[in-house]
Amino acid sequence: MKLYLDPGHGGKDPGAQGNGLKEKDITLDIAKRIRDKLLKDYEGVQVRMSRTKDTTKSLNERTKEANAWGADFYLSIHCNAFNGKASGYEDYIYTGLSRNSRTANYQDILHREITKVNGLSDRGKKSANFHVLRETRMPAFLSENGFIDNSEDAKKMKQSSWRQKVAEGHAKGLAKAFNLKGKKSAAKAEKKNEPNSKRTLYKVIAGSFEAKKNADNQVKKLKAKGIEAFVDTVTISGKRWYRVQAGAFQNRSNAEKHVADLKKKGFQSFITT
Structure with a gap:
């Protein structure tokens, strides 16, 4: 599944503002968490983001990029604002679609999973001419994750744990909508289908740290260079280490090529199985 993930606003366009928050910052944080959750936990997922930093990008540039890439789904992350009193969660699909459409079915699934975990009042499933x-050729969905100018909603937005829950709700909805296989279940399926063979996964580790914050910083450096990565943990001789995984391959030669590419970009790495 090819997901085009669009954190709303950015750069010169801060989006909605309130309670010391800017929409562009909240949407980017949630979107990155969605990306990381999908890439870490599910098989067969490709994610392209409209932005990974606080940069300006027009709506036309975003939809053209998604269309040219041939995305299977367009997910746009936003926060709402109105009069300081309105609150809650709502999501949108294109107004010209029927409730029997494939996009509406995806909306039903995503809406259900997101509202299970976000702790916001449910304002319903809606449609709009956004x-x-x-302008997207693929099914598209836009979520409005609370009202930034509402003090109670804003309290939640300020909590990283809440933003993580929201991201996980989106990721789980996508997994159900597109029947994504979890990486553990996929490994079990492979083992069941090939009982007499052993499959080795070659993981490329771009750093191993005693402190998680150092591993998180390494992930940021890698992503700044366009390299997907996440932090995993491993216990060696009773001591926990935070490893930065920057790729996983079934073919060792592909892993070795990736190590070489990382070295060219200034990152030392090694392969573990």
């Missing part, structure tokens, strides 16, 4: 919903 650019990113209208």
Whole structure:
């Protein structure tokens, strides 16, 4: 599944503002968490983000990029604002689609999973003539994750644990909508289908740290260079280490090529199985 993940606003466009928060910052943080969750936990997922930093990008640039890439789904992350009193969660698909459409079915699934975990009042499933919903060739979905100018919603937005829950709700909804296989279940399926063979996964580790914050910093450096990575933990001789995984391959030669590419970009790495 090819997901085009679009954190709303960015750069010169801060989006909605309130309670010391800017929409562009909240949407980027949630979107990155969605990406990381999907890549870490599910098989067969490709993610392209409209932005990974606080950069300006037009709506037209976003939809053109998604269309040219041939994405299977367009997910746009936003926060709402109104009069300081309105609150809650709502999501949108294109107004020209029927409730029997494939996109509406995806909305049903995503809405259910997100509202299970976000702790916000449910304002319902809606439709609109937004650019990113209208100009995309693939099914598109836009979520409004609370009202930034509402003090109670803003309290939640300020909590990293809440943003993580919201991201996980989106990721789980996508997994159910597209029947994604979890990496553990996929490994079990392979073992069941090939009982007499052993499959080795070659993991590329771009750093191993005693402190998680150092591993997190390494992940940021890798992602700044366009390299997907996440932090995993391993216990060696009773001591916990935080490893930065920057790839996993079934073919060792592919892993070795990736190690060479990382070295060219200034990152020393090694292969573990």
